[in-house]
Amino acid sequence: MKKVSMLLLCTLLFITGCVQDSNDEEVLQNDDTKEETSIVPSYQLSDENYRMILPYKTSAARGVIGNQIANRVDIDEMEEGLRRLSKEVFDPEELYFQEGQYLTSDMIYTWIDELNPKVKEGADEETYQENPRYLSHILEQNYMRHNEDQSVGLAGISLGIAMKSVYRFQTQVGGPYFYKDIPKDEMLSQANEIAHSILQEIRQMEGLGDVPIMIGIYQEEEQASPVPGNFVAKANVPGGSTSIDDWESVNEENILFPSDEGREKYYDDHEIVSSFGNEIAKFFPNYVGLMGEGFYIDEELQKLTIEIPIEFYGKAEVLGFTQYAYGLVQDMFPNYYDLEVNIKTSQQMESLIYRNAGDESPTVHVYD
Structure with missing residues (x-):
């Protein structure tokens, strides 16, 4: 329960930080x-x-x-x-x-x-x-x-x-x-x-x-x-x-990862996304693949969005998968661009990992 509470607390802090005071x-x-x-x-x-x-x-x-x-x-x-x-x-x-x-x-x-x-x-x-x-x-x-x-x-x-x-x-x-x-x-x-x-x-x-x-x-x-x-x-x-x-x-582009175009134009980013998927596949048998979308301006990555479809058989599995993915995000992805990882089943969104450019640590939200 403490781990779940910390996830929700991080989310609340994230939302609070996004709202700007105004008149x-x-x-x-x-x-x-x-x-x-x-x-x-x-x-x-x-x-x-x-x-x-x-x-x-x-x-x-x-x-x-x-x-x-x-x-x-x-x-x-x-x-x-x-x-x-x-x-x-x-x-x-x-x-x-x-x-x-x-x-x-x-x-x-x-x-x-x-x-x-x-x-x-x-x-x-x-x-x-x-x-x-x-x-x-x-x-x-x-x-x-x-x-x-x-x-x-x-x-x-x-x-x-x-x-x-x-x-x-x-x-x-x-x-x-x-x-x-x-x-x-x-x-x-x-x-x-x-x-x-x-x-x-x-x-x-x-x-x-x-x-x-x-x-x-x-x-x-x-x-x-x-x-x-x-x-x-x-x-x-x-x-x-x-x-x-x-x-x-x-000069804007939306690039699919993994793909031949992604490998040819942005090899380093392509390899990070592919390696991220490979690491997940080692420990979760229900994993079938992911889709990444990189948004570039003047050939500089601005935002990377990753969707991971996977079937879960209980909330504990969702939490375990999300915690593992969180660690991989922290270790593998540079923080000079926005990053969003959506973990979902065929029925609904299960969890979200998000990091703004420049932030040291991602924010996590597990949906009820």
Whole structure:
């Protein structure tokens, strides 16, 4: 019981350390509707996260991303990645996050159809191959400013433009699927034209003519990929501008471990993950393997996430496995990046081992 209590105590200390003190709860008014009162919570999880305005407003295009992007890991990475890129433009210490309120579902579906190549129903495979649908989705995020008169106004917009790396299509309903790989340079060329068209449309919308806009180009992975794609380019458009003058490359990668790509690009990290799995396999007969995902910026590992699926036959086995994995994490993994180890069965998460970059010791949580 003492060991379990220590695990829970470590978790509580971790959660407490993540919550940052801030000013008292603020009551604000929306610029557009002075009768609508908004509240900014008095706590934020960390200095790097945006505070959010309450009551929480869902996107005007809620649900579209799930219909347009087939891979769940791409959906999560696109949303989180766009917020990450936005921090370089819209300061999280000064601005608040809100889901996109201007681009509606109908607008996004219409733009996707208009900005993709047209193919007549009943066309043959060659026609589809020559006219792939490049654009999957347009994601909007709003960044809000607290004005001196206690109102909240729009300070900036971030747009994520999701582009396919593989085009999957059928020439007839119920027929076989065909695939076309889309080279990165071809995708970027199309994305540039699409982004300019979207910018022109947005500048004509009421209230958005002078708002700064950050645009990120997201390249999806193929539909069955266990790891997501990544942002590959970004551009900042000043308020009032109707053109995109320069694109800046974004050097981000999500790498699967173990894999041939991981071994070739990041050999040392690949070997650590593989050795970690080998050590677990020596002592736990129910272990069948693990999956690691490394997130890199400019070829430097920022976060390593490992999922270990295993079947347990009692809570004592969960505790024993978690304690053993904890020791391996402490001994084997450097602490210059964030590390997360999720131990799970087919039914649920069993335990979590987490260490922030720079921390000496991991934090452990065993789920009830």
